[in-house]
Ligand SMILES: [Zn+2]
């Protein structure tokens with residue numbers, strides 16, 4: 458009788474132990490699921506953050522590329538405009554030299570042994586002014602140079618080019 462009671466109590470204890478074990482397993486499982494959930498959510502938000510950052514980075518790159526291209530185009534246009542402007546200026550200067558008045562810079566030539574001839578009045582002198590447009594034709598003074606310019610301008614550049 459006593460033995461069977463002991464056995465019964467033993468069985469009940471075993472039952473309780475089993476219940477506790479199951480409870481522990483259940484809790485372990487649920488906490489594992491909870492950890493998994495937390496991990497999953499964290500992973501998701503990190504991925505979202507990374508994709509956001511990637512997009513930001515891509516946008517910034519695109520913006521930079523566009524700005525860079527715009528800057529290159531701007532510099533190109535500026536350079537071209539400047540070159541055209543310089544060309545126009547040079548042309549204007551050349552035209553006015555050819556059409557209007559003689560080159561305003563004249564150099565003085567002096568040579569003891571050589572007599573230069575004024576292209577305007579034909580006077581001979583060892584000291585004369587030389588046309589700076591061609592560095593060939595000589596004049597006794599700026600007045601003669603001015604007077605001769607309407608004729609000389611036709612040949613001034615030819616002389617310079619032949620030089
Ligand atoms: Zn002269």
Ligand SMILES: [Zn+2]
Nearest residue numbers: 588590591613
């Ligand atoms: Zn000349």
